[in-house]
Amino acid sequence: MGEPVLERRVHSVLTAARDTGIDARRMRKLLADAGWVRPAGEGREDAWELFDAVAAAPFLRSLGEGVSALELQERLGISRSQFDLLRKDGYLPPTLAGPDHKPLWDIQAGRAFIDSLLAGAKPIYLQLHDWSSIAMAATRLKVRPAEIIRLIEARRLTRVGRHVDRDGYDAVLVDVAEVERLLDRPKAKGLTIELFARQVGLRPTAAMRLVRAGHIPTTMGTNPKTKAAQRYLSPADVAAFHARFVTLRRLAALLGLSWQALNVQLGDAGIAPATPDGQDVGALYEWDAVEAGFCCRWPRAANVEQDERGRR
Template sequence: MRHITSAPCSVTDEDKWFVYNMGFQVARQGEAAVRDALQGLQGLPGGPHDGPKKIFPKLYDRLAYDTIDNPDYDDFRRILRSHMMETWPLGVGDELLGEPVAERRLHSVRSAAKATGIDQRRLRKILAAEGIVPEEGLPDAWQVFDAKRADAVLKAAKTLITAKDFAEGINASRSQFDLLFAGGVLAPYLSSVEGAGTKAVWDPADGVRFLDSVFVGATPLRQAQHGWEHISKSAARLMIGPDIIIRAIQARRIVRIGNHADFDGYAALYVYHDEVSSVLSPQPSSDQSIELFSKTVGIGQPIRMKRLVRNGHTPATELVHPKLKTRQFFISRDDADAFNQRFYTPRTMAQAHGKSRQSMTATLRAAGVEVFSPDGEDYGPLYLRQDVDRIITQTSENIIKE
């Protein structure tokens, strides 16, 4: 529909038959035709930096979110995932069908230019001279290449930039940049920092590494719902510097990180304030409320976690609430360890095995592994860890044999 209108989502109900027919005429020709159609959409105005929701508006949300639990769409999800992995310069902090990207595989000329501070035209000539990209071909935003293969070339071509340009590169305001610099989480490439505000002593690659370090495992946020705060606001509420939160993120003490879809770079870095407050409280405690622990491990409805505790499937510790002075159940560090040793949620098993939630749940479904539901109780998408590890190990061994 993007070939016909810039607003596919505005199609009226009475014209939906036309949309369905267009999709059918492509899909009936097989996977190659679907991939050609996806590639054709990438030839329209817009680049990967605009995000998949602009390039594949309705299609992306339908596959990434709306039909995520419907196995009828698995083949289409697989095709779109594979296509994006082969043609998009996805980096840490980006998302792939609702899942955070853990490692950059491809750079585009545009993304590499941003990471090195080199003019795009000059960088393309350098890469072309090394045989990494053609001199002419796809636009810089879509001309991708193997990031590891080009690593040495990019390092050799490094250009230092000013603090102002560095702040813009990570999409932080000048006041936010100054706080990060003062807190020691950002430092200039050259040892002499006198006049760092005007001199080109900053390495843009350091900015990329900084963003990678705080976005690992980030949850894609379509909108900042209740509890999510930009890191700057969360720090201000606790009257601490953002560097304290950042160090806790890098040390994996704070794990519930959000990547806001409407922003880029540092502006997209959101944290779940209750977790930040719990971890960085002046009187820190390893105990978490059931609600906070549920959200941390990816159980969307805390009532399911409470049901799990009440029915004796996982331990909890009864304590006096420090403010309400009533006795409530909390999850201690030992309780959390016991839960994680017995169970996986889609989030925790994806983190443990380095695979997407969708691919893992599809593998489990194909192997006949059902969610944990003794006596028909609803605990949500919860799996016994021993079942998941066994199936994933068998699948990996079969792939090696093949």
């Protein structure tokens, strides 16, 4: 009527389909599921089924940006198995879902989810044994990835890393030992082998070799979450280990020295790391060798004095 229309105010199903490049039948289903129009067969024909173009603009824009589950996994670096587990636990819901069409995801929302996990993360240039991806940590600890993610979201994990050579979900790294300490396992029989290794300063693989060879005693128990049989170190097992072995880190703490200075002094004294069954297990020493040629534990020194008094 003589007034210029500079912005579209009303869309029909047909014009919305044309503007977004989506098939008109699928567009009708998407709009009907979102409540913008009536389903096919209940309203007018597509060319005359109208809705507010301005109010629906964000919705239509999201349709153009929506991606399939496969594309979302590829662009966020999430494996299909991890994606399925996260979906079951309520993470990464689709932006659009309905019985008559494939679900679509907002890639920006997916990236925001990953960014939230990496907030404040420490850059990791070389992934040593302390760090593990969420997927690997969940596998090793026999828990669901969502349990680890909830710890990150609650800011209970103090060690969260970002692998600088990776992108997306796989770039999120956690300290497995810290995760295990924070998991709710009130019925655990003691420390797991991996957690024990972290605490005393051994490589987990070395600790496992020592356990298998019988040099570190363990106790069988049931994992309270998975119900699987699992080896733990009870307080008595830990005490037995410390009675026979001492790590370089622990001995340095006992003597008030840096481990670098102590390593030099032990070498000068001819004290070599223990090699049970000829295996290299790292900076681990037997107390018998340390006490014979370097220093003595106070409890042992007291026992020696008592023995000498008894002989007198």
